[in-house]
Amino acid sequence: MTTQKSSASQSLISNYQNQLACFASRNHHIYAQHLIHQIHMPVNSDTPFNQQITDCFNFIKAQGYPHPILIGAIPFDTNQNATLNFYSEFEQTTPNSAQQPAHTATPNTMLHQKKLVERPVFEHSVKLALKAMNSGNMQKIVLSQATEFEFNQQHSPEQLFTTLTRQNPDAYSFLIPVEDNQYIFGASPELLLSRQQQQVRSNPLAGSRPRSSNTEENNRIRNELYHSAKDRYEHQFVIDNIRHQLSKYCNEYSASETPDILTTSTMFHLSSVFQGQLQPSAPDALNLALHLHPTPAVCGTPTPVAKQFILSHEGYNRHYYSGLNGWMDAEGNGEWVVTIRNGLLNQNKIRLYAGAGIVVGSDAATEWLETEAKMQTMLNVFQF
Numbered sequence: 001m002t003t004q005k006s007s008a009s010q011s012l013i014s015n016y017q018n019q020l021a022c023f024a025s026r027n028h029h030i031y032a033q034h035l036i037h038q039i040h041m042p043v044n045s046d047t048p049f050n051q052q053i054t055d056c057f058n059f060i061k062a063q064g065y066p067h068p069i070l071i072g073a074i075p076f077d078t079n080q081n082a083t084l085n086f087y088s089e090f091e092q093t094t095p096n097s098a099q100q101p102a103h104t105a106t107p108n109t110m111l112h113q114k115k116l117v118e119r120p121v122f123e124h125s126v127k128l129a130l131k132a133m134n135s136g137n138m139q140k141i142v143l144s145q146a147t148e149f150e151f152n153q154q155h156s157p158e159q160l161f162t163t164l165t166r167q168n169p170d171a172y173s174f175l176i177p178v179e180d181n182q183y184i185f186g187a188s189p190e191l192l193l194s195r196q197q198q199q200v201r202s203n204p205l206a207g208s209r210p211r212s213s214n215t216e217e218n219n220r221i222r223n224e225l226y227h228s229a230k231d232r233y234e235h236q237f238v239i240d241n242i243r244h245q246l247s248k249y250c251n252e253y254s255a256s257e258t259p260d261i262l263t264t265s266t267m268f269h270l271s272s273v274f275q276g277q278l279q280p281s282a283p284d285a286l287n288l289a290l291h292l293h294p295t296p297a298v299c300g301t302p303t304p305v306a307k308q309f310i311l312s313h314e315g316y317n318r319h320y321y322s323g324l325n326g327w328m329d330a331e332g333n334g335e336w337v338v339t340i341r342n343g344l345l346n347q348n349k350i351r352l353y354a355g356a357g358i359v360v361g362s363d364a365a366t367e368w369l370e371t372e373a374k375m376q377t378m379l380n381v382f383q384f
């Protein structure tokens, strides 16, 4: 496939060829290699990001590539820059974990680790949030922490991705180039939104318990989560919000009446499904997903109050964590997942993130332990 283009179109030509992006779900794996253009701008109503997306797709198609793809990452705070990567073509395969090489990540030595949010700071924020709830200002908030690890050498992004998909075959695994030669990577259990022609689907999660290694104990934990009034309450904010936002665009839809339990490599979650038939005028997959973001699974209720609390109290910049990532084709079909159980690869440093939903009745110490358990999904990649 040629990458030589006319001088008139040089501004859209890749300086970044061979920056691989990968996105895997249970049903398919997408690999895209020939990066044509990267947009870095906020995806909010103040910027012309939609026009730029249309221009990029049109430009790539005019060069003779009929099936371009956008694979990108949107931050938690949409006032910060998103990264939208445009590829001229992509390969789509059916997952077959038996054929994947059974390696773990490069055997690097970890030199240092540093908490960006220490446990007392997190627990203090939880207590402040509970106070705000008791005075009626907020009903739910998701608070998070991050840890940075420094290794003696850089991990191979491709190996990280292979390990993630092998360890988490039911998750949405991703590896996406972002600014400054960094990558975000992860294994998210949470589908924010998929659109395939007029079919839309969302699988919100909220309410969690760490898994044990003992089967009987796991049965007890699942049962306790399923019947926990506090976790059902925490979950309800998310499904109510998704139903409210998406039903506006649907001719018909259905939503789970009671949640199921979704099992990941490290956690149990309460899980609901929303499915609908979109109206002909409904927005494309990315814009529909942006209407949902940030859901109460990563922010809180009411959204503006929770978002402001997070920005003022959390004590670090979430950036891509708890945003969304995924892909979209030029017809507006796509899959966007919540950027959780993820990390940021920056040369020989890796930053990992995890959060937990807080409602009245939450206990600060238990919530901290929940974030640590969630982080284990990523730590397993490095065999810690």
Ligand SMILES: C=C(O[C@H]1C=CC=C(C(=O)O)[C@@H]1O)C(=O)O
Residues within 6 Å of the ligand: 142, 144, 190, 205, 206, 207, 208, 269, 296, 297, 298, 340, 341, 353, 354, 355, 356, 357, 358, 374
């Ligand atoms: C915010 C995270 O998880 C969300 C998704 C599932 C369950 C959650 C919870 O029970 O708190 C969170 O809302 C995270 O993993 O960092």
